Amino acid sequence: MSQVKQSNIQVGELATGQALTIPLYDFIGSNASAPSVYIQANVHGAEVQGNAVIYQLMTLLEGYDVLGNIKLAPLANPLGINQKSGEFTLGRFDPITGVNWNREYFDHKVDLTAWYAKHQHLSNAALFDAYREMLVESCQARLTLPFGITTGHRLAVSLQSMAHQADIVLDLHTGPKSCKHLYCPEYDIDAARFFSIPYTLVIPNSFGGAMDEAAFCPWWQLTDFAAQQGRDFEVPVSAFTLELASQERIDLADALDDANGILAYLSHRGVVREKVEPANMARFGCYLxxxxxxxxxxxxxxxxxxxxxxxxxxxxxxxxxxxxxxxxxxxxxxxxxxxxxxxxxxxxxxxxxxxxxxxxxxxxxxxxx
Amino acid sequence: MSQVKQSNIQVGELATGQALTIPLYDFIGSNASAPSVYIQANVHGAEVQGNAVIYQLMTLLEGYDVLGNIKLAPLANPLGINQKSGEFTLGRFDPITGVNWNREYFDHKVDLTAWYAKHQHLSNAALFDAYREMLVESCQARLTLPFGITTGHRLAVSLQSMAHQADIVLDLHTGPKSCKHLYCPEYDIDAARFFSIPYTLVIPNSFGGAMDEAAFCPWWQLTDFAAQQGRDFEVPVSAFTLELASQERIDLADALDDANGILAYLSHRGVVREKVEPANMARFGCYLxxxxxxxxxxxxxxxxxxxxxxxxxxxxxxxxxxxxxxxxxxxxxxxxxxxxxxxxxxxxxxxxxxxxxxxxxxxxxxxxx
Amino acid sequence: MSQVKQSNIQVGELATGQALTIPLYDFIGSNASAPSVYIQANVHGAEVQGNAVIYQLMTLLEGYDVLGNIKLAPLANPLGINQKSGEFTLGRFDPITGVNWNREYFDHKVDLTAWYAKHQHLSNAALFDAYREMLVESCQARLTLPFGITTGHRLAVSLQSMAHQADIVLDLHTGPKSCKHLYCPEYDIDAARFFSIPYTLVIPNSFGGAMDEAAFCPWWQLTDFAAQQGRDFEVPVSAFTLELASQERIDLADALDDANGILAYLSHRGVVREKVEPANMARFGCYLxxxxxxxxxxxxxxxxxxxxxxxxxxxxxxxxxxxxxxxxxxxxxxxxxxxxxxxxxxxxxxxxxxxxxxxxxxxxxxxxx
Amino acid sequence: MSQVKQSNIQVGELATGQALTIPLYDFIGSNASAPSVYIQANVHGAEVQGNAVIYQLMTLLEGYDVLGNIKLAPLANPLGINQKSGEFTLGRFDPITGVNWNREYFDHKVDLTAWYAKHQHLSNAALFDAYREMLVESCQARLTLPFGITTGHRLAVSLQSMAHQADIVLDLHTGPKSCKHLYCPEYDIDAARFFSIPYTLVIPNSFGGAMDEAAFCPWWQLTDFAAQQGRDFEVPVSAFTLELASQERIDLADALDDANGILAYLSHRGVVREKVEPANMARFGCYLxxxxxxxxxxxxxxxxxxxxxxxxxxxxxxxxxxxxxxxxxxxxxxxxxxxxxxxxxxxxxxxxxxxxxxxxxxxxxxxxx
Missing domain, CATH: 2.40.50.100 (RNA polymerase II/Efflux pump adaptor protein, barrel-sandwich hybrid domain)
Structure with a gap:
């Protein structure tokens, strides 16, 4: 039996002065060497079903032996979620600038030649720690730039800063009217066999502005660069976008299915001690x-x-x-x-x-x- | 076999100078004493299914012997239909003023004491003609007021001017996520047994700003006033709002069902020569x-x-x-x-x-x- | 020297669960028989200048001897203020329903015949207390209706409930691109000579949905009804809408002028002990x-x-x-x-x-x- | 005395079926070797003043001897101009996708190595003609892609196709609340001394999605590539964005000033026969x-x-x-x-x-x- 701890993070401030906050839930793992996890939902305001999946997943996790730290951030875009336009949620882009909330993440553009030269003497574990620390600090530095940053970039970088602290990052979205599908980077295609998702889009290992890419790209680049230097290791971070059917829809029963799919993947990765089998279903792929x-x-x-x-x-x-x-x-x-x-x-x-x-x-x- | 004639009506002008026009379709009836009909759809921008019903109804009517004149106005609110906000149509109210497009119709507030005194000597038919002419002229007068009228009122009064020329007025709407239901005035409750609509809302005979009320209220008032003077006749005009399931949805097969229901009502009223039976289904009512x-x-x-x-x-x-x-x-x-x-x-x-x-x-x- | 006390009132809840709150500032008057005052600003989201006027007025009041209670509610519509659309504030109507935020107040429709019969034995002071209590309780009752009320009506009735507790109600608005003007009911036209506002619109004593009308109408009706019964007293409550130039504009120097104009009126009414002269300026009127x-x-x-x-x-x-x-x-x-x-x-x-x-x-x- | 010829171009189609059209005005120059000009205004819906400048410029041009062809496209974004949200124009981005209308232009990414190899034998004039033809054809090809293109890209590429046919391209914008300023590429800095604009932003010769860049970048790239091959010529095309003060503002007198500034530049470039002196004013620059x-x-x-x-x-x-x-x-x-x-x-x-x-x-x- 595991317990969850609640807190909040402030990601902005509305014109009236009210803080924009996101509720955070943390399961503290019992095994420091188990992978850590970050899961967020509802960065696009109308894509609410991920919250229900987080709800069901937390309920499930309370009955499991959680080994790795798991941080969950539902309702991850309070401004986008609360912005209605007529009877629907206008939550796909910043209503002031038009910028897609999921294209605001920071592209680190790490100077790998310089960074690697300085850190190549480190063991893999220490190398990864140093790299992770650098990524998190870069995000934190943006939040205090003297001329400031945009509302959307502040939100994105605040989320990204939490994501960089995890080994596994899941960003829960939906399509407009959609079936379930997964965005999965080429190097991590095996992961697609665990989620309760029939269709997988295999995407290149490059940055287009979205959270999954923001999370895995710097690590894929490090892995690729090290390989060129003759040092081989697996990409240390996994990140996926799960598209959980249609927007403007809450379905608690269906959310339980997807929570079980996520649990199967976390079990496979050793985040929970118990063995959870993936759903027995046909799964298909397509290249971007x-x-x-x-x-x-x-x-x-x-x-x-x-x-x-x-x-x-x-x-x-x-x-x-x-x-x-x-x-x-x-x-x-x-x-x-x-x-x-x-x-x-x-x-x-x-x-x-x-x-x-x-x-x-x-x-x-x-x-x- | 009947034929339809197309024309257009201009109901406004956009900032760039482009005319706001509505396509009109007219079936000319072969019998001058048969009731005339006005049917419009899509005054609320997201409520598109009524267009499909008009499409199916016109296709059907081409195979019938049409006795009364039938005017059909699909896409009746071009500004509202074309106004998107994110992935949905923001079509329920004027985006500038917030006023509901279906609350912009003109309340004639006829001074019945004066009008009836002047016209009571007329036969019923002549009385109705004079009254109808007065209603249409009042609408036309509003369109040329020296200080102008609002965008929404111009649209509404233009539509109302056409509706007043008919004996039967059908305004095709939908709900947000909705089952089919009918708004029916108390005095005309028998009509509810003909449409392919399971639920009927029985509304009072008073004006709240909507098209159906704008069409029947002046006539109910005339009938009521005449009855007080000891002269009895049936309310000469029928008007209904049909809520044809959910918004943002086109379903051609379902539209055919509703076209048949409308046809059954028109057949009952003698607008087409052929006998069309209403669907055999349970129908329920509820008072407002x-x-x-x-x-x-x-x-x-x-x-x-x-x-x-x-x-x-x-x-x-x-x-x-x-x-x-x-x-x-x-x-x-x-x-x-x-x-x-x-x-x-x-x-x-x-x-x-x-x-x-x-x-x-x-x-x-x-x-x- | 007077001191202000801060508190908050909750007027709703956003989809993410965040409370919609309004900051309240109270000056407690030293003389229980002096008139009490309620001033709100920014019910329309883009009309921000009233906040600056409240800011300057509070700064001024700290230097005066305040006799009557004064409650100030800036930022009175947090949802409307925070709702941007492009570079402007879409704050004139509820973005979901289109209803003007300033047409959501409750029309008590008091059954004066019944109420007066029951309370006519009271002294004027007791009669007014009973009437005021009834108005406030009617508002409170609406907030707990079993099937609920709309977002906008909840906001409006929450504000109205505070307004009904005051003898003087000022609702601070602006026009779009506008000069300063005052909405003043016919019975209270003398008040227009105190504010720093050149143009006054003289409005009938009837209800159209706005705050000023919601505040004075029930009292005008009581006064009128009592007069018909042969009992004469002045309308016990004054309420005005001040249109303080253009929307989307903060001008602290100009706000000080309007704060002084309000102070001149409050001084005239005995809300502050000191004598404050109105600005020496031409003032004009126009009937609605x-x-x-x-x-x-x-x-x-x-x-x-x-x-x-x-x-x-x-x-x-x-x-x-x-x-x-x-x-x-x-x-x-x-x-x-x-x-x-x-x-x-x-x-x-x-x-x-x-x-x-x-x-x-x-x-x-x-x-x- | 020169005469203007009117036509229209269709750039899209609204949901109701109405064509999105832009009015075009053409002055046919009397000298085939004089530079040709393309001027558009109001691609951002709220930035209307450029239309008034085109109005004044056309009025002026009628009194001049026009040597080069001049095409003017006011109201260049009918969808954006007509999209109101509250009392303002929501015209900066596509209301459906959020994409900035001025970031939708096509990046040709010409394979210059291949193209130049095939065309280097041509004279400069023939080389430029061939290049221009390739650019225009690439745009036309996009308009007929089998799976289609987005609404905004269709508009942009339709405009770009006209711009590519000119030697001088002026895109008339405004800021939100803004003084006049010019976007000018580094290579063309001398041009900044002719317009009636005090502040010039000197931008790099690279593509960021805007019209000015879309127009000059391919030509700067060609010039740069040829120079690397030892063949030197001036960049054959000039393109600028003029920011003509604030949005939501028409000022005909001020528009005449800017029309005269544009005329001074066109005179300098030999587009009109008469000599028109630039305004005598201080002008300042700043690097991006x-x-x-x-x-x-x-x-x-x-x-x-x-x-x-x-x-x-x-x-x-x-x-x-x-x-x-x-x-x-x-x-x-x-x-x-x-x-x-x-x-x-x-x-x-x-x-x-x-x-x-x-x-x-x-x-x-x-x-x-």
Whole structure:
């Protein structure tokens, strides 16, 4: 039986002076050599289901023997979560600047030549400790820059600073209308077999601004650089983005499934003493280069025909586009299909779209994991 | 076989100078004494399904013998439909003023004592013609007021001007996450047995700003006034709001069901020559006074447990409220239920809410129609 | 020398669970028979200058002998103030429902016949105490209704509950781009000579949803009803809305002027012992029926030619409308003027407008107060 | 006397089916060897003053002998201009995706090694023609990609396609609350002496996503590459962003000043036959590395003390921050100043800010041009 400890972190301040705070929950592991874990949810304001998964995971963990430290940060973007616009949460980007909350993380751009030269004499463990300390300190330094940093970067760097202290980082998101899928870096593809997630997107080991990349990239770069110097070790940090179905949805039963999937991965990594088996299910992969965005070729009303998570044969209807201004012409009702087999992973949330709206993201060249 | 004629009406002008126009479709009836019809859809920007219903209804009507004139106005609020905010349509109110697009209609406040005195010598048919002409002219006069009128009122009065020319007015809406339901004035309750809609809200014969009320209220008032003078006739105009399930959804198959329901009502009223039977289904009613709004008693993440359109027994779970800031306390997870039997008709669209958000609307004291 | 005491009131809860609180400042008067005062600011989120006026007023009051209790509530709408949309504050209406934050107050609709019958035996002082108690209790009762109330109504009724406890209520607002003006009920027109505000709008003694009306209407109704029963007394409560120039503007020097104007009124009413003279300035009035809204007759780019607070002769340019889509035609550049003399009081904040946008509000038939 | 020809370009389609179009105005030059010009305005929806400058410039040009072709595109972002949020224009980013409209241009990433190898035999004139044709065709190709492109990229590439056909590209913007300033690439610094703009930001010759960079970067890269191959020519294309004071403001008189400044530059470049002298005024420069953003160190109400365009001595007040929740403490009113001399160029538009909001941009190390 393990116990959780609650605290808070302040990540900003609203115009009225109210602190923007995030609740933190810590399980203190009983084994200092077990990997440590950081899990956050709801950085995009409408993507709430990760909170329910954290809720179920904490409930489960209380019944397990927790070996590694686990820090959980639900409701990780209070400003984004509380920003409504009509009946929905406008939580994908900073309402002032438009910047995507998940593209605000800090790119360390470590000068590895210099850093490695100074630290290569260290043992692996000491090398990793020094590197980790450097990453955390770089984040802390940004929070006190004399001319300040943006609201979104302050939030991101505050979160990143916690993430850098862990060996395993899980960022819980959802798509708009989406099936479950995992963002997994190429070097860590084996991990994809533990989560309760059918589809995995295999991404390159490079930085695009998101939390998972912010967490693993510096470590992949260190590993790669050391290898070039003839010193081989596994990438010491694992980081994933879990897309847990659709936004604006809380489903406690489904959250329990995903909590069990996460637990299976943590068990595999030795974070809990007990053996937890992954769900017995088919799992598929797709490379990022084969992940296609389909944009509305014209404006109109959209009937989304293709179910997310279900294979779609080339030529089968993806969407119907209805154009009420063109009734009586051939363009009043148009069926759109794709020229290749695919698995639709997510689609847009609204049923009327401007030309160019991203209607669907589909996986092509899907393979079994 | 009937044919439809397309035209457009301009209802405003955007800052860049582009005209705000609405496509209009007219079936010209073959029998001048058959009732005329006005049907509009999508006055609230996210409530798109009514367009699909109009699409299916026009397709059906082409195969029928249309006796009365039918005017159809899909996409009836171009500004509201095109106003996105994040991935959803912010179409419920004017983004500048906040005024609900469906509360902008003109309240004629006819001085019936004066008007009736001047026109009481007329036959019923001539009386109705004169009254209708007065209503249309009042609308037209507003469009040319010297200091102008608001954007929303211009749109509403333009639509209202068309509606006043019809004997039957249908305003096609949807709820947020909703089952189908009908707003029906008390005096016209028999009509509710024709549409393919299981739940009917019986509303008083008074004006609250919406299209249906704007269309029937002046006529109910005339009828009521004449009755006081000892002259009895049926209310000459019928007007209903149809709530066709959820917003941000196009479903062509379901739209066909509702088109058939509308056709059954029009057939009953003699607008088409053919006999169209209403769907064989259970239909229920509820008085407006028994239609209850349940507001979030506290903030949090919401799991909507009660299915819309399904009876809910007193004490059964309505929602789960999850409070991630309170994990470890009794308030972390709270089940909310209602003290009386009800039928949940609609619920809020977002899964995280501030205190006071309208979570559910439920019918109580439901009776069989 | 007087001292202020700080506290907070909770008026709601955000989705993340954070309390919505308003800071309260209380000066405790030394004379129980002096009138009590309630002043709030910033109920509309972008209208911040009232906070600066409260700041300056509190600084001044510390140097005066305060006889009546004074409660000050700056930042009175934390949700509205913190809701940004782009670089501006979207603070005029609830972002979810569109309802104007200043139209959410409770209309008591007191059954005066019944209430007065029960309380007419009381002395004036006791009658007023009983009435006030009833008003406050009605507000408190709303906050605990079993099915809850909306977010905006909860805020409004919480504020109203404090306002009802005072004899003088000041609600500090601003216009969009505006000169200073005062909303003053007809029965209290003499008060307009004390504030540092040149233009006064004389409003009827009826309820339209705003705070000033919510505060004075029940008292005016009581006074009116008692007079009909042959019992005469002055309306016991005064309430005003002060429009302190433009939104999105803090000007501490100007705020001191308005703080002094408020102090002059409070001095006149005996709330402070010291005599404070009103500013020596011209003051003008206009009846609400002569306060005209001018809507954009067509869309386009707007140059606002008429300065707010400066008389404008009939026929002089009000705005230039530029239509870049019509360059080369007579409609490319159009000068708009009004057919009567007026004083422009405020104009719209944006320089490009849809047809129907409220461009200017102007006073006509202006008279010297 | 020159004449202008009007046309339109379609750049997208709204959900209701309405075309998004931009009005285009063309002066056909009388001398084929004179440089051609492309000028656009209002890509950010609230930045309207550039339209007035185009209006005044066209009026002026009608009285000049125009030698080079001039294409003018006012109202260049119809979707952004028409998107209001409250009383302001939410025009800085796509309301769906949050992407800044001025970061959507296409980065050609020309493979210069390959392209130059194939074309180096051409004369300069022929080389430039071939390069220009390749740029335009690349843009056109994007507009017909099989899976489509985003709404914002479609707009940007449509504009870019027109810009690439010109030798001189001017993109007319404004700041939020701003003095006039020019973005000028290092290689073209002499041009800054012609516009009626006091402050010039000297930017590197690299691509960051904006129109000016999209227009000049490929040409600077070609010039640089050719120089490395021993072939020297001037960068054939000039492109600038003009920031014409504040957003949400039309001022026709001020627009005439800026039209004259643009005319002086065009005259200098031989686009009009007549000699037009630049305004006699002081002009200053600053390198991008010395252009500093100052972020709100804490939240609160902001009085902007430093006037834009006026030198500010180190230590003088930049802003006052008022914290009404902290009245009675030292933090209630805080004066913020900078540690170095600077010229404030622009400040934020709202007077209440979250922590981290970009309050001011200031030029440091300012030099005389």
């Amino acid at each position: 280069k084969d992940y296609k965005k389909f944009h509305a070729p014209k404006a109109g009303l959209i009937e989304y025909c293709a179910a997310v998570g279900q294979p779609l044969i080339a030529g089968e209807p993806l969407v119907n586009i209805l154009r009420m201004d063109l009734y009586g012409t051939d363009d009043a009702h148009q069926v759109i299909s794709l020229p290749m087999d695919c698995v639709p992973i997510l689609h847009f949330a609204s049923a009327s779209v401007h030309q160019g709206t991203e209607l669907y993201k589909v996986m092509t060249n899907v393979f079994t994991l | 006074k028994d239609y209850k709004k349940f507001h979030a008693p506290k903030a949090g993440l919401i799991e909507y447990c009660a299915a819309v359109g399904q009876p809910l027994i007193a004490g059964e779970p309505l929602v789960n409220i999850l409070r991630m800031d309170l994990y470890g306390t009794d308030d972390a997870h709270q089940v909310i239920s209602l003290p009386m039997d009800c039928v949940p008709i609609l619920h809020f669209a977002s899964a995280s809410v501030h205190q006071g958000t309208e979570l559910y609307k439920v019918m109580t004291n439901v009776f069989t129609l | 029926k002569d306060y005209k809204k001018f809507h954009a007759p067509k869309a386009g780019l707007i140059e606002y030619c008429a300065a707010v607070g400066q008389p404008l002769i009939a026929g002089e340019p009000l705005v230039n409308i530029l239509r870049m889509d019509l360059y080369g035609t007579d409609d490319a550049h159009q000068v708009i003027s009004l057919p009567m003399d007026c004083v422009p009081i405020l104009h719209f904040a944006s320089a490009s407008v849809h047809q129907g946008t409220e461009l200017y509000k102007v006073m006509t038939n202006v008279f010297t107060l | 590395k010395d252009y500093k953003k100052f972020h709100a160190p804490k939240a609160g109400l902001i009085e902007y003390c430093a006037a834009v365009g006026q030198p500010l001595i180190a230590g003088e007040p930049l802003v006052n921050i008022l914290r009404m929740d902290l009245y009675g403490t030292d933090d209630a009113h805080q004066v913020i100043s900078l540690p170095m001399d600077c010229v404030p160029i622009l400040h934020f538009a709202s007077a209440s800010v979250h922590q981290g909001t970009e309050l001011y941009k200031v030029m440091t190390n300012v030099f005389t041009l």
